[in-house]
Each structure stands twice: as structure tokens, then as C-alpha cells.
Amino acid sequence: xxxxxxTDITKRFATxxxxxxxxxxxxxxxxxxxxxNGAGKTTLLRILAxxxxxxxxxxxxxxxxxxxxxxxxxxxxxxxxxxxEAGFHxxxxxxEFVDYVxxxxxxxxxxxxxxxxxxxxxxxxxxxxxGKRIKTLSGGMRRRLxxxxxxxARPEVLLLDEPTAxxxxxxxxxxxxxxxxxxxxxxxxxxxxxxxVAALCSxxxxxxxGAVRFDGTPAxxxxxxxxxVWIADTEASLGAxxxxxxxxxxxxxxxxxxxxxxxxxxxxxxxYLLLIHQNRTDEEAA
Amino acid sequence: xxxxxxxxxxxxxxxxxxxxxxxxxRRCADRGIVDEVVQDTFVAVWRGAARFTGQGDVAxxxxxxxxxxxxxxxxxxxxxxxxxxxxxxxxTASAEEELLLAVxxxxxxxxxxxxSPELRAVxxxxxxxxxxxxxxxxxxxxxxxxxxxxxxxxxxxLREALS
Amino acid sequence: xxxxxxxxELLERYADGRTDDVLAASVEAHLLACAQCRxxxxxxxxxxxxxxxxxxxxxxxxxxxxxxxxxLLVRSGLRASTARLLAATPTLRLSxxxxxxxxxxxxxxxxxxxxxxxxxxxxxxxxxxxxxxxIAFNPSLDPSSEMVxxxxxxxxxxxxxxxxxxxxxxxxxxxxxxxxxxxxxxSLALWLLPALALSALSLALASxxxxxxxxxALGVLWTSGVVVAExxxxxxxxxxxxxxxxxxxxxxxxxxxxxxxxxxxxxxVATRHSLQPGxxxxxxx
Numbered sequence: 001x002x003x004x005x006x007t008d009i010t011k012r013f014a015t016x017x018x019x020x021x022x023x024x025x026x027x028x029x030x031x032x033x034x035x036x037n038g039a040g041k042t043t044l045l046r047i048l049a050x051x052x053x054x055x056x057x058x059x060x061x062x063x064x065x066x067x068x069x070x071x072x073x074x075x076x077x078x079x080x081x082x083x084x085e086a087g088f089h090x091x092x093x094x095x096e097f098v099d100y101v102x103x104x105x106x107x108x109x110x111x112x113x114x115x116x117x118x119x120x121x122x123x124x125x126x127x128x129x130x131g132k133r134i135k136t137l138s139g140g141m142r143r144r145l146x147x148x149x150x151x152x153a154r155p156e157v158l159l160l161d162e163p164t165a166x167x168x169x170x171x172x173x174x175x176x177x178x179x180x181x182x183x184x185x186x187x188x189x190x191x192x193x194x195x196x197v198a199a200l201c202s203x204x205x206x207x208x209x210g211a212v213r214f215d216g217t218p219a220x221x222x223x224x225x226x227x228x229v230w231i232a233d234t235e236a237s238l239g240a241x242x243x244x245x246x247x248x249x250x251x252x253x254x255x256x257x258x259x260x261x262x263x264x265x266x267x268x269x270x271x272y273l274l275l276i277h278q279n280r281t282d283e284e285a286a
Numbered sequence: 287x288x289x290x291x292x293x294x295x296x297x298x299x300x301x302x303x304x305x306x307x308x309x310x311x312r313r314c315a316d317r318g319i320v321d322e323v324v325q326d327t328f329v330a331v332w333r334g335a336a337r338f339t340g341q342g343d344v345a346x347x348x349x350x351x352x353x354x355x356x357x358x359x360x361x362x363x364x365x366x367x368x369x370x371x372x373x374x375x376x377x378t379a380s381a382e383e384e385l386l387l388a389v390x391x392x393x394x395x396x397x398x399x400x401x402s403p404e405l406r407a408v409x410x411x412x413x414x415x416x417x418x419x420x421x422x423x424x425x426x427x428x429x430x431x432x433x434x435x436x437x438x439x440x441x442x443x444l445r446e447a448l449s
Numbered sequence: 450x451x452x453x454x455x456x457x458e459l460l461e462r463y464a465d466g467r468t469d470d471v472l473a474a475s476v477e478a479h480l481l482a483c484a485q486c487r488x489x490x491x492x493x494x495x496x497x498x499x500x501x502x503x504x505x506x507x508x509x510x511x512x513x514x515x516x517x518x519x520x521l522l523v524r525s526g527l528r529a530s531t532a533r534l535l536a537a538t539p540t541l542r543l544s545x546x547x548x549x550x551x552x553x554x555x556x557x558x559x560x561x562x563x564x565x566x567x568x569x570x571x572x573x574x575x576x577x578x579x580x581x582x583x584i585a586f587n588p589s590l591d592p593s594s595e596m597v598x599x600x601x602x603x604x605x606x607x608x609x610x611x612x613x614x615x616x617x618x619x620x621x622x623x624x625x626x627x628x629x630x631x632x633x634x635x636s637l638a639l640w641l642l643p644a645l646a647l648s649a650l651s652l653a654l655a656s657x658x659x660x661x662x663x664x665x666a667l668g669v670l671w672t673s674g675v676v677v678a679e680x681x682x683x684x685x686x687x688x689x690x691x692x693x694x695x696x697x698x699x700x701x702x703x704x705x706x707x708x709x710x711x712x713x714x715x716x717x718v719a720t721r722h723s724l725q726p727g728x729x730x731x732x733x734x
Contacts, residue, residue: 105600
């Protein structure tokens with residue numbers, strides 16, 4: 001079942017292209033948007049969240065067209081969105097803020113709304129600071145507050161832009177449990193952390209410079225670097241796309257084999273790094 | 287109970303919410319309303335915590351708030367008819383039940399059983415639930431004047447039964 | 450009080466409503482006095498029900514208590530959730546109200562002083578609602594705009610509510626200041642129509658340029674227009690600077706009619722055009 005589909009999306013800001021012909025489709029489960037900063041992940045998520053209109057291309061969320069006003073409203077009823085830069089009125093309390101968004105999500109009955117606000121705050125672990133003003137909350141807490149409002153009214157499609165940024169390892173684990181907990185929901189999250197994708201996603205879309213470079217399972221992304229990962233004792237390697245010294249003092253190379261190196265099993269991160277590197281060299285060659 | 291002391295409220299809730307729920311349920315058939323009244327009661331307990339001086343019984347204080355919230359609810363909405371509770375009396379009260387009646391109400395228990403259901407409801411609302419005539423009228427959805435006359439008749443019958 | 454305790458079976462019957470009134474009354478009287486039986490009867494209420502009600506209690510305690518303004522809005526017949534939205538609008542914040550009050554009071558005082566300039570008031574008062582509208586419409590002034598815009602209420606209804614929330618108090622304040630500045634008769638006619646015209650115009654222009662730009666451009670145009678009109682009426686700019694009566698071009702019927710027409714036209718354009726999806730700041734409205 002396809003719940004989110006976008007075809008040949010183009011978006012330009014002033015003169016810089018943010019997205020140049022992006023196409024993909026996804027359904028229930030967790031899809032990771034992986035890519036370096038400036039790859040166009042945020043622009044794509046904003047378009048999917050109906051906040052931004054694409055210049056060209058078709059978007060379909062839950063079978064509805066965000067270009068049509070009524071269908072857009074219907075999408076928004078069934079959508080949760082955590083933007084990258086989630087700002088807050090600092091004078092609001094945590095509860096007040098989520099309550100405010102809940103009203104905008106048409107939860108009009110006061111009692112039911114308050115219960116729902118309480119629920120999402122508990123889910124993200126902010127139940128005990130519900131009455132505190134947002135300006136007194138830490139960065140990680142604010143991030144979770146943004147997540148709380150996205151979870152209101154149990155949306156069918158959840159769009160999360162860098163949800164794990166600013167979370168400590170424990171909070172990150174909690175986030176993973178929370179997102180992977182509910183089945184049947186479509187989650188699209190952007191990240192530049194390959195561990196998030198490896199831990200959470202059944203599907204990964206790699207973006208770079210406004211275009212999709214890979215679309216498949218995390219295992220398939222790792223296989224991109226199959227036979228291209230090497231462990232050696234020396235750093236010098238002309239053929240390697242990327243290399244770095246690991247914790248045990250040895251050097252991991254992704255790319256062509258350096259002298260005296262042993263081959264190693266590729267990880268998702270290896271595949272991703274190789275892909276981005278190849279993309280950059282291809283573009284420079286062109 | 288100081289403000290900010292949620293744990294104290296939680297303890298109070300654990301102790302008193304269950305019986306309050308059951309007791310309200312006997313006076314209102316609508317489960318949703320009962321739940322809302324229970325919620326409102328503990329919100330009021332929290333906000334009015336300063337007013338509880340510690341004198342008197344906590345349970346009685348909670349009940350006083352709860353039953354009045356229920357009446358407020360009836361005032362706001364169309365009155366929900368009070369369930370005419372369990373018209374079927376067990377054929378004979380067990381010895382233990384008789385004893386319980388006697389312990390709590392003395393001979394009054396026996397006398398009460400002899401009252402008609404309408405009179406008994408009025409006695410229950412005013413004497414046992416501690417409501418004013420007007421509150422009882424609201425709870426039972428009958429005019430205040432009727433509460434008064436029924437109370438008068440009940441008093442006469444009880445006096446006769448107890449003499 | 451008593452050495453008697455209710456049997457579990459009796460408590461169960463009581464909970465199920467299977468005891469008659471008198472017996473129930475006895476159980477209730479006993480429960481009121483006996484903590485032990487209160488504890489035992491707790492098993493008769495499903496834990497999930499108690500939990501849900503407790504969560505609701507906590508939610509209510511955490512929920513914001515409506516302020517005086519919000520209560521007033523509810524009492525005047527507004528839906529509670531709409532009142533909450535309005536009350537949470539940044540343009541209803543005290544700092545904003547305080548600053549426009551100050552500006553208008555300054556203009557009004559300047560106008561009433563002997564030899565003072567009603568011009569200042571005339572130039573300023575119609576712009577206050579424009580600024581209010583610009584603030585209400587400018588998404589970048591709302592730190593949560595990204596989240597707000599992805600909600601179903603976002604768009605026309607929210608913009609309308611916000612505009613109302615900022616226009617309302619600013620017009621009331623300008624009205625009060627107007628009475629002080631120009632006397633009861635003329636004050637409304639002097640600034641209300643131009644104010645509405647300018648507000649609607651800035652909304653209409655918002656489809657082409659950011660609303661802040663539209664509002665400032667209109668502000669400059671309006672102010673210079675007032676000065677030129679006054680100068681034309683009085684013959685010289687020097688006379689304007691020295692102040693004078695309020696019998697400017699603006700009071701005359703044709704000018705008022707023109708302002709009214711512009712207001713109407715701009716309002717139509719604004720609702721039909723500038724708020725269409727993808728137009729306003731290239732966002733979905």
C-alpha cells in the first residue's frame with residue numbers, strides 16, 4: 001500500500017535549486033531520508049507536510065492532492081509533522097503549546113483534548129514538566145515537545161525532520177521505541193545519522209544535492225560497498241573514497257584496496273559514504 | 287496538601303476515587319458523567335486543598351464535593367433521570383446484612399425499608415447524602431416543594447415505626 | 450467506629466447495583482467511616498477506568514487556566530477553543546497593546562495641544578491596524594509557524610481569526626484616541642475608512658510581495674499623501690508644519706467614498722487572490 005508518493009518534484013529558492021526532479025513512493029513502516037546537509041531533505045519534507053508548494057511535480061499523500069485546498073485540509077487532519085526548526089512561544093508552558101496545536105488540529109472538545117495532550121506529553125517523557133514554561137526547558141526537551149505535537153491525534157502519516165538531533169543516547173533509544181512501536185503508520189524521517197537508519201528503518205532513501213541517489217533496504221545500501229571495504233594498518237591510500245582510523249587503531253578504507261589490506265564486511269555507513277563520494281566525483285567529472 | 291504535591295493528590299485519589307465512583311454510579315446511570323464528576327471532584331480537591339482544614343473526615347469532605355459536582359452537572363445539562371436503583375430487594379436480608387444495618391443506622395435501617403421508594407430516596411438524599419432541599423430536588427429531578435412534603439411524610443412514618 | 454467489615458460478596462453486589470436502597474445506604478455509611486473497606490471496594494472498579502480518570506485530572510491541572518480576556522470571549526458566546534486560539538495570538542499580548550496605546554496617546558496629545566498637529570494623528574491612526582494585520586499575517590513572526598501551518602485549521606480561518614484578534618483592539622484603541630484628538634463627530638470618519646482601506650490593500654498586495662514590505666510601502670505612501678493633501682488644501686507646506694484645523698481633504702465626502710471603494714475592492718482581491726494556495730510567500734495558505 002502506498003501512502004506517500006511524489007513524482008518528479010522540483011523546487012527552487014531564488015536561484016538555487018533545492019530539489020531537481022525527485023521521485024519516490026512509500027507506505028506503512030519507517031522510511032529514512034539520509035543525506036548530507038543541503039541535500040534537500042528538509043525541502044522535501046516541507047513539501048510532503050503541505051507547508052511548501054513544489055514548483056513542478058505531483059505529490060500524493062494518502063491518495064489526496066495537497067494542491068487542492070479541501071484535500072490539503074484532509075491531509076493535514078491525518079498528518080503529524082516535526083519541522084527541523086521547531087520554534088515555540090517561550091512564554092507558553094509545554095502543555096499550553098501542545099494544547100494550542102491540538103486546537104489547530106481540530107480537537108475541540110476540551111476534556112478529550114486535554115487528555116490527548118497529556119497522553120502525548122507522557123509518551124515523549126515530558127509529563128512531569130507539562131506545567132513548566134518552555135523557556136525553562138532544555139534543548140532536548142524542546143525537541144521532544146516538538147515530537148509530542150506531531151503525535152497528536154495519532155496521525156496516519158508522520159513526517160519527522162531530524163527527530164534525533166539534540167537527543168542523548170538514552171532519549172534516542174526511547175525515541176526509537178516510540179516510533180517503531182505503532183504498526184500500520186507511515187513514518188518518513190530525515191537524519192544524517194546512519195545508526196538511526198540501521199536501527200529503525202525498513203527502507204532508506206539517500207539524497208544528495210537535490211536528487212535521490214539510492215532507494216532500497218538498509219541491507220541493500222550496505223551492499224553498495226560490498227567488496228569495497230578494507231581494513232589496513234596504514235593511512236595512505238590513493239584509491240580509497242574515504243578512510244578513517246577506528247577505535248582499535250587500524251584504518252578502515254572504503255573504495256579501492258590499499259596495499260596489504262584485508263577485506264571487511266560492509267555496513268550501511270560504508271555504503272552511504274561510498275555512494276555520496278561517487279556522486280560527488282561523477283558530478284565533478286561531468 | 288501543598289500545591290506542587292502531586293504525589294499527595296495521587297494517594298488521595300487512589301484511596302477515594304474507587305468508592306466515590308461506585309457511590310456516584312448509584313445516583314447517575316450515565317457512566318461518562320460519573321467519570322467527569324470524579325475528575326472534577328479531584329480537580330476541585332486540588333484547587334480547594336487549602337480549604338480542607340484537616341478537621342472532620344476526608345472521605346466526607348470528598349463526598350460533599352463529589353455529590354455537589356454531580357448536581358452541578360444535572361443543572362448544566364438536561365437532567366439525567368436517576369436510576370431507580372435495584373427495586374428487587376433480596377427476599378430476606380442475611381443475618382450479616384441485618385447486623386450491618388443495625389450497626390450503621392440502628393433501628394432506622396429497619397424503619398427505612400418500610401418507607402415507599404419515593405420517600406426513601408428523599409431521606410437518602412437529605413439525611414444520608416447531606417444535601418439541602420434544593421440540591422436534593424435537583425438530584426432527584428423533582429420540585430423542591432415535593433422534597434419538603436415527602437420529607438415531612440417520611441419523618442412521620444419513621445417516627446411511628448421507631449416508637 | 451466499627452469492628453464490622455463488609456463481606457467481599459456484599460461489596461461486589463453493591464458495586465453491581467444489586468443491593469436495595471437501604472442496604473446500599475448502609476454500605477455507603479460504612480464506607481464513609483471505614484478506610485479498610487474503602488480499600489477493599491477499590492477492586493470493584495476497573496483499574497483502567499481509574500487510570501483514565503486520573504490522567505484526565507492531571508491533564509486538567511496542567512492545562513492553562515483561561516485568563517480574563519479568554520473568559521470574556523467565552524462569555525460573549527465564542528467557542529472555548531476559538532477563544533483559546535484568539536487569546537494565544539501574539540498580537541493580543543500586552544506588549545503589543547501597550548506600544549500601540551502609547552503611540553496613539555502621543556499622537557492624540559499632540560493633536561489636542563493648542564497649536565498642535567492633528568496631522569500626526571491622521572497620519573498615524575490608520576496605520577496602526579495595518580501594522581496589526583501585517584503582524585497577524587506574517588508567518589515569520591510566529592516561531593511555531595512551521596508546525597502551525599501543517600494543521601487543518603491553518604490557512605484562511607486562522608488568518609481571519611488572527612487578523613480579527615489584532616484589528617479589534619487596535620481599532621478600539623484608535624477610536625478612543627480619535628475622540629480625544631478630533632472630537633466625537635469627525636474622528637471615526639477621519640481614520641476608520643482609510644484604516645480599513647489600507648489594511649485590505651496591504652492584504653491584497655501580500656500576494657505579490659511579503660506583507661511587511663506591502664505594509665511599509667503603504668505606510669510611506671499614506672503619510673506623504675496626508676502631508677501633500679494638507680499642503681494642497683492650505684496652500685503651503687509651512688502652514689502644514691505649523692499645524693491647523695482638521696478640515697483636510699480627507700474629511701470631504703469624495704475622499705471618503707474613494708477610501709471606502711478601495712477598501713471594498715482590496716478586500717475582494719485579498720480573499721480571492723492573495724490567500725490562494727501557493728501564492729502567499731510561495732507557501733500553501
